[in-house]
Amino acid sequence: MSATAVFDNACSQLEERTSLDRLEARGTVRLALKTAGLEPGKVTKEQMLTVLERVLPGELESRGIDQAESICSTIGNDLPDTAATDVESPEAVFARLGGS
């Protein structure tokens, strides 16, 4: 599944499990990703799990969503695996440039 699908899946689950509508759910997840320095189209499952654990609960609580941590944990459990991709991140390129 592509990185975009990880984002889409997380947003869909958030919409299903909370009172947020589609736009609000996508906007909240997008904001959480931005806070974490990530882009919706390039986020991996592992990165999304970190955001679900450490960033999104705060965003949901600020929007009056109860049991935010539990909801985020459930979303994380149901996230699909990210498919391998040929597109390298700038971080991966710069990691190699140091010779490592």
Added chain:
Amino acid sequence: MHQLVLAASTATVLAVWAFVGVRILLVARRTRGFAEFSLGLSCFLLGGLAVPTSAMAHLSVPSSIAPAIGITSAIVTMTGFTLLFAFTARAFHFQERWAMALVWAMALYGLFYVIGNGQSWLAVETRVDSSALQRQWAPFTICPALVGFSWTGLEAARQYRMMRRRFALGMADAVVTNRMLLWGLLSAVAIGDALFAGTFLYLGSPLGREIQQVITGMGTIVASVCLVLAFAPPKAYLRWVRRVGAES
């Protein structure tokens, strides 16, 4: 004083950029990565060959080989800039068509530059002619430097901002984040140098040219330090980066 700074900065550029360029090319040989190849060769050509070939062309006037050296310098410089564009496209916008279009635009610009500059070199007969040629063509050399380093610098700044946030959450490496910062700083200095060189190029006063040479010379040294710390850092520097990262 300014001659000392100019000499020190020129020697620094030649040694450091050539060394780092070769080091990155050796990484490319191992990884087969195009980003490593394009950056390494760009550093080697722009820093290690462009300056000496340009100087050699001027000094070899009025010998018959001067135009050949001048044209070689033009090819080296424009190839170096094209590879800088290629590195930026590959590292930050892999497989995005608009980025590849910019690379092709730079390659085309370079081709026209080499043709035009080459024709000018064929007409050079004295060192007065070659000095006039260098002044005439300088804006067309400064332009790709400004555009190229602005593009790569903005991309690096954007990535660094995101990587800092990822690092705070344990999703980025301290050394790689620092490397991105250094590349952005190097680009900013290169932009400053290009702007200074362009601004003072046509000032008539010798004092203005001396000020420009001192400032751009110091900028070149700063950029060279950033290059080394980014791509050939001493182990002590890496330990310091990791320690600061762990404490933050």
